[in-house]
Amino acid sequence: MSEGDLDHIEQLEAKYPDVPRFVLLKLALRYRGVRLLAPATLAISDADYNYGPVQVFRYHDEEALKKAHPGPLLFRDGTTGLVAFEDREVFEDPYVIDHEGGKFLLYSDASKARLVDEVDFTPRPAYYGKRTSSGKPMESIATARAQRMIICAYRHCHFWDTGEQCKYCAFFTDLNETRQVSEKKFPKDVEAEDIYETVREILKEPGRVSEIYMTAGADYEGEPAFEAEVDRYINILQAIGRNFKGRFSSQLMAPAYSKAQYKKLYERTGLTTVCPNIEVWDERLFKWICPGKERFVGRAKWIQNTVDAVEVFGKGNVYTQVIGGVELAKPHGFKTEDEALASNFEACEFYSKHGVVFVSVVFGPARSSVFHDQKRPSLEYFVRLIRGLRQIREKHGLKADNDDYKHCGNHADADLERVD
């Protein structure tokens, strides 16, 4: 048995009977990675499946652009899995997916000794392959998950300019080098009109999307800080809003703005939820891992702004997340998993008391991030983490609707709420 393999999953299933196998597999596939065998690669080249390599958060060179890529994985229960495919990361012993009899089948390893389950991939949205009136491929404007449209409003994070980026981050890199891709290769700005047209196009496909999610690289220009970024988001959200009668289910993942900035966002747009991610709760580790956030906002203000946002958006409409596992990064992280869990549960308890939904994701050491060679905690750590977060949120009457199984796919703790 090794970490995250099928034997281990079965052991965890017996130990934590309230956590279904689908959710354990979702964690495990993120953890061990997935290799697509040749028949599966051929099958995802089909027009119904092929998302292509274009992503709103990363640049791909010409060679990569020729390859077929699937959308997010779907388990039989509808759980979205944002798995790490072997062509993007290197894994020692990944799960494998084959295509047999018209179905995608997940096997425990390359030997295919054990069939795990039938899986599927998110169908390619109808707007992929179309262009905006200015000629931009719509899939370069927005990425689709099962029920979420992800828009990137600005493709550069200025924390990287001074080497103060979050240490786990690989956004706007080519996934190989620890640097932002140049403006020439990957233009920073995205036109509001292109976004408006892309949203309008996805709405033509019945039932394809139930939430619009927007994020971007951090841009601290303006007085007060981030004012230019807030105005950019308002401009884009107003453009998106031309598609709707009033408020529309939406989430903005961005820095923790001042209450005045949040009010401006709420009053001038149809935005419904915000997500200023704390990333790591411990004060010492926040300063080490997120130096840009510490310098331009500061942890204490970040937390206060997040709590203040509840007064604007309402209880349960402000989210924050941790990158589960970075709190154990060496050399400054917690020494034990119990200490790390205690820190995360303290954070969840604090935020929940203030009406903020606190969720987790699984840390994946990306090649182009500072933390590319960090080891992750045990898979069981993540199982304990998601169970604990779900219990705390439940105690406070909070549910992670905007980050659930069909919208995000990154938050296994939110998936557990499907039976609550």
Next chain:
Amino acid sequence: MADFPKEFLELVSDPDSVKMVATTDKHGAPHVVVKGSLRVEGQHLAFGEVIEDSDSGHYLVRSIWFNRPVAVNVTKGDKSWQVKGRTYKCLIAGPLLKDFLLRERAKRGPDADLNAVWLIEPAEIRDESLEVRRQSLEARRPLFGRHLDRASIMAEARQLAAKA
């Protein structure tokens, strides 16, 4: 996997038949709801779950997570068929979801919505029509539980009934 009998296929495709789906809550208590959209889809039964946060939605998730059986009954007049099986798949995107959603909107208007399409893999299909069940029971246990004043048992049933 069970094959669908012709009589069942006719009944389930009849728009006037009533289709019900039974699930169980976390304590095992049964929960039955009418699912008018239920139909045969290949080797499975398919139906739309309209509300994201409904009780039956939670119990369907519980059934696929923890391998709990579900039951379906389709009925019209004296005809009744029961299917017992397992939840096989929950579809939250794709052509089948789109098809069910469009049918829902054709029926209820453009503001109608649909959370998911569930597929059930049948394990047992049985004709539950009263006459079929009665004949089956009486063939196995001819006198079991019969009231003795039934016409088929009493010598002078007609006369007694007339006097009453």
